[in-house]
Amino acid sequence: MNTRTFRRIALVIGLLGASLAGAQDMTVINARILDGTGKVIDRGSISVRAGRITAVAAGAPAARVGTVIDAQGKTVMPGYIDAHRHLVTGNPDQWLANTAPAQLQEFLDAGFTTVLSAIDAPQLLEARRRVQSGQIKGPRLFAAAMIPLAGQVPPPANAKPAPGGFVDPARTDPARRPLGPEVAPAIPREVTLKAIDAAKAAGYDYLKTIMNATTGGPEIETLKFVVAEGKKRGLPTITHAVSIRDTLAAVEGGPALLVHTPHIGDLGADPVATRKIVDAHIPMTSTLSVFIPHFGSDSKPLFRDRGPFPLDTLSSAGQGPVNARQLWDAGLATYGYGTDTQWPPKQTLVDELRGLALVFSPQEIVRILTQDAGKATMHGQEIGTLEIGKLADIVVVDGDPLRNPYDLVNVVITIKGGEVVFRK
Numbered sequence: 531m532n533t534r535t536f537r538r539i540a541l542v543i544g545l546l547g548a549s550l551a552g553a554q555d556m557t558v559i560n561a562r563i564l565d566g567t568g569k570v571i572d573r574g575s576i577s578v579r580a581g582r583i584t585a586v587a588a589g590a591p592a593a594r595v596g597t598v599i600d601a602q603g604k605t606v607m608p609g610y611i612d613a614h615r616h617l618v619t620g621n622p623d624q625w626l627a628n629t630a631p632a633q634l635q636e637f638l639d640a641g642f643t644t645v646l647s648a649i650d651a652p653q654l655l656e657a658r659r660r661v662q663s664g665q666i667k668g669p670r671l672f673a674a675a676m677i678p679l680a681g682q683v684p685p686p687a688n689a690k691p692a693p694g695g696f697v698d699p700a701r702t703d704p705a706r707r708p709l710g711p712e713v714a715p716a717i718p719r720e721v722t723l724k725a726i727d728a729a730k731a732a733g734y735d736y737l738k739t740i741m742n743a744t745t746g747g748p749e750i751e752t753l754k755f756v757v758a759e760g761k762k763r764g765l766p767t768i769t770h771a772v773s774i775r776d777t778l779a780a781v782e783g784g785p786a787l788l789v790h791t792p793h794i795g796d797l798g799a800d801p802v803a804t805r806k807i808v809d810a811h812i813p814m815t816s817t818l819s820v821f822i823p824h825f826g827s828d829s830k831p832l833f834r835d836r837g838p839f840p841l842d843t844l845s846s847a848g849q850g851p852v853n854a855r856q857l858w859d860a861g862l863a864t865y866g867y868g869t870d871t872q873w874p875p876k877q878t879l880v881d882e883l884r885g886l887a888l889v890f891s892p893q894e895i896v897r898i899l900t901q902d903a904g905k906a907t908m909h910g911q912e913i914g915t916l917e918i919g920k921l922a923d924i925v926v927v928d929g930d931p932l933r934n935p936y937d938l939v940n941v942v943i944t945i946k947g948g949e950v951v952f953r954k
């Protein structure tokens with residue numbers, strides 16, 4: 531037995547010690563397996579013990595254990611992962627009581643077994659507790675707490691509130707404006723430290739930062755400080771940056787995840803910037819659907835806040851995918867599915883596929899939605915692929931996503947940690 535096999539087995543035995551709520555023994559047979567790493571098994575089987583994958587094999591399983599799921603030749607893949615979402619809408623207490631149970635089930639119905647909340651009200655943590663205790667069903671939730679990088683600069687003159695009073699920041703993103711003379715005020719270090727400690731105490735998984743660099747401002751130095759202090763407390767930092775300028779500033783700060791593809795500015799015309807971003811080896815999430823209009827029943831283009839689409843942002847619909855391809859071709863190590871929307875997950879998947887399918891092959895899209903999104907959450911050792919020792923998060927899909935990526939929408943069974951949580 532080589533060391534690697536031994537470690538694998540030791541890992542599996544160790545993991546089996548920890549029980550998973552609702553987890554079962556299970557055998558999936560007659561499966562066309564796309565394991566998330568790029569490997570395809572035309573006819574195979576997957577064995578699950580106590581919620582973990584114990585075998586992925588061509589042909590029939592050595593033994594049928596527990597619940598037998600006959601995939602009938604359909605495609606079997608890792609559970610989908612959205613590595614950048616927002617879940618809490620409206621009044622957070624009402625969301626928790628009334629909306630969360632159905633909304634979280636909707637993710638499972640669409641095949642999503644893991645979701646990274648890149649900022650939500652703290653009620654999300656209570657929803658997660660309810661999922662973990664089995665009170666409600668939902669995907670695995672990872673959550674970020676906001677840590678500001680600088681004080682406020684005055685809002686832009688064109689920041690008109692949308693109907694309802696809320697201004698979606700993406701409507702009048704400061705990242706679109708040329709760099710002005712204004713400098714954002716620095717936040718005292720002890721205030722930042724207090725916020726980081728509060729995030730840790732509340733049970734958050736990451737620190738979320740927003741990079742809108744001002745001229746000679748404190749943002750990059752603060753990001754470095756947040757990254758370092760977060761690391762000491764086991765809290766990786768994730769960073770929002772949407773222009774090339776701000777993405778370069780973010781990269782300097784060294785976060786663990788960039789939660790957007792830069793869609794302001796053309797990386798095709800900037801090979802030096804492309805190189806810097808790729809060589810930083812920071813995973814990135816796609817979020818290409820934010821600037822691709824969603825069409826309602828009256829065919830009027832809608833923005834993600836359901837208001838009229840701000841047409842002056844429309845160039846981002848093309849620039850995001852093109853920049854994504856530039857980075858991918860330059861060797862970007864990890865590009866994970868992320869959407870940054872509040873639309874229902876299945877509709878969001880269709881929307882995001884429109885952007886991804888412009889520049890990525892179906893094979894690449896499968897990797898983006900599974901393995902790479904898993905790595906983007908920083909839990910890639912547990913989720914994102916169908917491999918021995920990993921959590922048994924599995925979807926059965928009707929159709930062939932390697933021919934038509936839109937078939938990814940046709941999920942017929944979702945399994946989370948060895949438990950069937952959706953069956954069409």
Ligand SMILES: [Zn+2]
Nearest residue numbers: 614615648870
């Ligand atoms: Zn976001």
